[in-house]
Amino acid sequence: MTFTAITDALAGKSAVGETVTVKGWIRTRRDSKAGISFLAIHDGSCFDPIQAVVPSDLNNYEEEVLKLTTGASVSVTGTLVESMGKGQSFEIQATNVEVLGFVEDPDTYPMAAKRHSIEFLREQAHLRNRTNIGGAVTRVRNCLAQAIHRFMHEKGYFWISTPLITGSDTEGAGEMFRVSTLDLENLPRDDKGAVDYTEDFFGKETFLTVSGQLNAETLACAMSKVYTFGPTFRAENSNTSRHLAEFWMMEPEIAFADLGDAATLAEEMLRYVFKAVLKERPDDMAFFQQRVDKTVIDRLQSVVDSDFVRMDYTDAIDILQKCGKKFENKVEWGVDLNSEHERYLAEEHVKGPLVLMNYPKDIKAFYMRLNDDGKTVAAMDVLAPGIGEIIGGAQREERLDVLDMRLGEMGLDKADYSWYRDLRRYGTVPHAGFGLGFERLVVYATGMQNVRDVIPFPRTPNNADY
């Protein structure tokens, strides 16, 4: 592989006057009357294409170069020179253009060099990374993921794998996908005529996990600091811009930590990863700022520069009740907040990210730690302007007697949680954690409007294409 990535050529990592080879796809071809062609070539390594100036005296100029269209693949060799063009640092004076692959019927090529609607691009998911916007999303998504791993590693957290296929249901509720190898046309039956899951692959009913948290707690209660970063599933029939049936989640779990510690970690992590994006992907961020969301760079910068507001649920209810704004859904202590409430708080009241804490116990899961007031639990949501909940977390109930009481209140069977209860029987420790919806993070960082546009092949109701 003796060729140069376009990002390196444009950054001047090869000396001016040196012979370089770049390989990529044609974005545009322009022919001058003087008998010179200008090829804009991209290879995905950075936002900008590099320009190759192709003289007409090349052997294959008439036969091949003049037939190059958007999407064709080439290997271009030539001399790296400083560009006279505006905004371009370097370009290539081509001495050889090898065509690797033409575009079959250019008139019907879906990714013609024009602006496509985001919905059209979604239907061409296998090609959309060739566009400016598709490439930019993929690079920023990668940058965020790498920054998450780097941050957690530097902080002493161990990345762990929690199982995707599970016999348990983390939330005690939640719609899940069944995983099975049973032949649906010929289901085994037990002696009562019910489906016999002992014949299934795992010898019982199994599902795709909605969270790795309970499993992660077992590792935190041994390794102190761990996190998962993997796919997660919701079989909810939600056709919204914020929901996917399959999405990536990052879940840290911290021993010897309380809710405030988890909020601090969330805040430090967001600050770190946004800083990384602003520093490492200025090219893509300039594009998002110009074409997608004029406020996106300022928004990330303000997260980097300021502390998150922390607010108790009880105070938030008070603010919402007194703000004079009319909401569709009633606001009173005890209700779960709706999107309109969260947006008001983040966008109008705080005007920035907000950590809401200590929710009523009746609207939260059994494993969240009961506060001393007996009414609220140590839960938190991080709300971001424009997207709403981006992180949900909690301090976990580490007291066996209280946990058992909460399981009972929720009608859950202690026996189903024996290994989870063991953590409280054997050297229990205060611990806390959260889950970050990765696609929501990418949406927030890019200004894109829909999670379907920031994951390569989105899975939503009635859609598992590709």
Place this chain on the structure above:
Amino acid sequence: MTFTAITDALAGKSAVGETVTVKGWIRTRRDSKAGISFLAIHDGSCFDPIQAVVPSDLNNYEEEVLKLTTGASVSVTGTLVESMGKGQSFEIQATNVEVLGFVEDPDTYPMAAKRHSIEFLREQAHLRNRTNIGGAVTRVRNCLAQAIHRFMHEKGYFWISTPLITGSDTEGAGEMFRVSTLDLENLPRDDKGAVDYTEDFFGKETFLTVSGQLNAETLACAMSKVYTFGPTFRAENSNTSRHLAEFWMMEPEIAFADLGDAATLAEEMLRYVFKAVLKERPDDMAFFQQRVDKTVIDRLQSVVDSDFVRMDYTDAIDILQKCGKKFENKVEWGVDLNSEHERYLAEEHVKGPLVLMNYPKDIKAFYMRLNDDGKTVAAMDVLAPGIGEIIGGAQREERLDVLDMRLGEMGLDKADYSWYRDLRRYGTVPHAGFGLGFERLVVYATGMQNVRDVIPFPRTPNNADY
């Protein structure tokens, strides 16, 4: 969180004479006749526990300290001093011992401070990270994963997500798990009486993926260098030390690359990640060397130091036929190699990792590039002594006419691969990639004997516990 990780205390990151607090679990307690107790405390941050020397004049010495047993959780504050003990750098002269959680009925605590069988630990998956071996595996696993991301990032690869839930079947074969939200007790039927999958969540039959490769190819043909790192599934009823129903796989896909380039990337990556483990986890590796596999450090070092042998399948057959060794399975050109053959080649002939290349086309998948001989395809397997296949890869068929011919030969329907074929219709490029089985890598790096012991909660036939 104003306390010190034990790894930092042992590394002398706090000054001698400073007051520090550590939090963790008791590994052992020893009481001297002089009325002093010695607590060995671990917190997962490194292999070694730290010793806390507890004088009997602490308030809670009789009531609590003398009742501490293996697995109990404590917060210990005291002065960091140089240790007189052998092999220990620093210890703590305790001035305060706070008990966070005792062990309920210490006599039945499963993780008592003794040597447990690996099978017993597997049955206690929620607690096994508290043992020396469990913690060491988790730290080395993390180290390998972090090193993979770091290596790929430095090389200019973008991490991407390919879908887990899929309507396609990468290999054109392969046993898969069904994903469904249909009510099995009440299946919808079409007018012919068959199960009506249009009523299922995605409007069609869906499964858990066996590889992200085909999807990754679409991104490589836009971004040039990408990789996946995520869970993968096999619904095979294999009860072996090398198979899991759910495992993690890392799959790079490289545009403008041939089979040799893919082999080079595999080799460089393995060298990089083993170097990282030897450098970053000497504590855990010393333990594996001492207790698990006396050759493990040498083995990794030899991978770091030497080039991999590359061998054609055809030459390998020749070697096997002439080696004079009797194999259970017949060796002749055209057969797939068995484990006994692979082991002979890697362990006895080469005595190190080996890249086998260019297999007969009839035993390989449709997407592998047909070589000029018309008989073999540009496929490779990296075989490692002791574990066998650790990486499988190929150059992909980039020529549409040849791909279509191969689809036909295999009885596959072109229409099912329309988006995959588009990559060959629109600016096709040579490209190649491979898949690394992550648990096999961890087995190789630690000397552990079974993939079930290097993933926190293994999924195997009849086992989806936790």
